[in-house]
Amino acid sequence: MARTPGELAGARPGPAFEITVDGRAVSALPGQTVAAALWAAGVLTWRTTRGGGRPRGVFCGIGQCFDCLVTVNGVANRRACLVAVGPGDEVRTQEGEGRGELAV
Amino acid sequence: MVTGVFDLVVVGAGPAGLAGAGTAGELGLRVALLDMAEHVGGQFYRQPAAGLGAARPEALHHDWDAFVALRKRLAAGRVEHLGRHHVWAVERGADGDWAVHAVVGDDGGDGRPVRVRARAVLLAAGAYERQLPFPGWTLPGVVGAGGAQAMLKGGLVLPGKRVVVAGSGPLLLAVASSLASAGAEVPAVIEASGYLGYARHPRALAVNPRKLAEGLTHGAALLRHRIALRTRSAVTEAHGSERVEAVTVSRLDARWRPVPGSGRRIACDALAVGHGLVPGIELGTTLGCGTRTTADNTLALHLGSGQETSVRGVWGAGEVGGVAGAQLACIEGELAARSIAARLGRDPGPEGRVRQLSSRRTRLRTFAEAMAATHAPGPGWTGWLCDDTEVCRCEEVTAGRVREAVADQGARDARTVKLFTRAGMGWCQGRMCGAAVSCLAGDGQPPAQRRPLAVPLTLGALAGQGPEDASEPSQSQT
């Protein structure tokens, strides 16, 4: 019986690359979404809510709930479950609306 | 022939849209197939991203062969697949054609808006999960059951090592067996209904032997992975500080009220939860398409025998017409394509084929209604909410605040609750809290599915220099 999803699907991913999550180096695989890369690294949350400041991450997994909003390379409000990671991406926890991170 | 106008735009490349686009292409129509995902497949046939190099993508699926066949038909016909296109509205042009508006990119953020024009539109946007809140459901590690499935199929990742699967509906069994075969420990599947409910619909079962077989396959998978199945029970609380550490499972009475004192804790580091699916119909309702209420109190598009909506020129197929699974989605997609071909003056193919598909559709729809009735949330579920349980995740509105709007401020329906509390006004536009707010408001109505923008837009995209046509059907093909 397979012990990991990768083994089950017979995955032979392309070479891993590095991204940073709040400044910390994390390894990611080509094709993964930001959310998948973070789950694989054991990170479940990357946003805090506007009101209560509570941690959030993936909920619906298909782009419908917007709980997974995150700041990627300085752009806030990206849906981590949809956006693909690229080498060197800087992922930052998004606080509240994430407006402070926006360029405008 | 009008330059730049497709015969058909299909929104959604899941089983329904694939079958629709493939058939239409074979019948000689020029088709554009739009989906927000990069790859075709939809929810059922979601596959690992190419970069993950999965040699056995079929390991996480059943019926993979059917998908391979669908993809082949797509390639053979005149179908232009436009991935990463997020459709935000469909609009009738002055000339009677349709304009389908989309933004492009992984999450629609890549800038310029596009427009695709066509003589007919097939809505095949699928469904999303219905959520019923409970104390602790916003804790890290609590994810949608379909969401866990999607993350697994697409990203080959798991939310935790020991995952409880809970809620209601047949999807839970599929999710539990996928998670377990991918290496997660699944201590239990917690189903709020009883499977005995199906016995009340003997005809629906008798004419759908394949559905019974599917049920048995899932049952066997649960046994193989030693997953306990607890029916008439629900997760009534998730516990933990940094992330979920355990859940409380309570027995439910026939109306889904938790039985006091019946709670038992199960340790876990993730919970995959969902209470059935809600048809994603806002592109249709915004156009004025009529709806019907399903047996589990969701709104679905009202569709005629040829799959046309009440708006002439707009068709629907798959979950948008009521949640019924991938097999029916394929049948409906093909039926819609044949009906569209006939409308556009093309040969819709053999009549016998349409009759055969129609009778299969009737059979499977009967089963779907039985399934919806069996798993429909009972009214007593609100009994597991505490006043401080968040109901609206986006705007952080609690059950207590909603109850106050109802009891003290006289709100009688979800719309008024929304105005008083902001529940449903956030990013997800009420997709996650709609069912709960309707129940708490006590209006007995399925949550309205009216969203003028089906996907979020930046002001820049809205104000943009006017949409440009995304892609013109290539002239060489005509």
Ligand SMILES: Cc1cc2nc3c(=O)[nH]c(=O)nc-3n(C[C@H](O)[C@H](O)[C@H](O)COP(=O)(O)OP(=O)(O)OC[C@H]3O[C@@H](n4cnc5c(N)ncnc54)[C@H](O)[C@@H]3O)c2cc1C
């Ligand atoms: C999260 C989730 C996971 C599921 N997993 C399973 C499973 O493992 N097994 C199972 O039997 N059933 C599963 N289902 C049930 C599933 O709905 C059906 O089995 C089947 O996929 C329905 O086919 P469809 O073509 O009607 O819709 P879908 O397969 O849902 O396809 C709809 C497509 O439309 C696209 N779309 C939606 N809105 C837009 C828009 N505005 N712009 C552009 N594109 C859009 C979506 O990206 C999607 O690809 C799942 C459902 C959900 C919501």
Ligand code: FES
């Ligand atoms: S997890 Fe719901 S939008 Fe990303």
